[in-house]
Amino acid sequence: MKRGAFNIIELIFVIIILGILASVVVVKMSSMTRNAKEAQLKSFVGTLNRSVGPAIWFKSIENGREGSIAFADYDTDLGKYIEIIPNYTSAPALVNCNESGDGIFVSYLFGKNYEVYCRDGNTTTSPRFRLYNQTDSIYMD
Structure with a gap:
């Protein structure tokens, strides 16, 4: 007997x-998207610490603000x-930077809550930014 279909x-x-x-593909894709956003945030914070923060810090010292970056504005x-x-x-706010490092510079929600904290600079120490995963209560640096 021949089967045709x-x-x-x-x-x-x-x-089925x-x-x-x-x-399975949908679950993997959503996980990959979240991981990509997390990597983007880590890269962003790294760039703030390596180049942007020191540049604004130097400008602050040069302008007699004793290393504080709390004066700085995103647009300018x-x-x-x-x-x-x-x-x-x-919204990004450098005015929230403080000595203890718990000032929130900017917050994101990519499946989990992320906050970028900012410690203000002084005459001897440059500012520092840290990525915090609020959902899991861990610093990601």
Whole structure:
């Protein structure tokens, strides 16, 4: 007896298998997107610490502000060096930088809550930025 096509049971099994594979792909893709956003935030904070923070710190010392970057504004100072990652939940504010390092510079929500903290500079120490995963309560540097 010659079979010309699939029977209904075989088609149902194929559809179920394709559905399972599709769900695995969707889960993996969402995980990859979150990991990519997290890597982007880590890179952003690294750039702030290595080049942008020291540049603004030097400008602060040069202008007699004793190394404090709390005066700086994104549009006039920070925007020359780096572009803020879009979709933040709290606007960038260097005025929140303080000596203890718990001032929130900017916040993001990419599946988890992330905050970029800022410790203000002084005459001997440059400012420091840290990425904090608020959802898991861990610093990511």
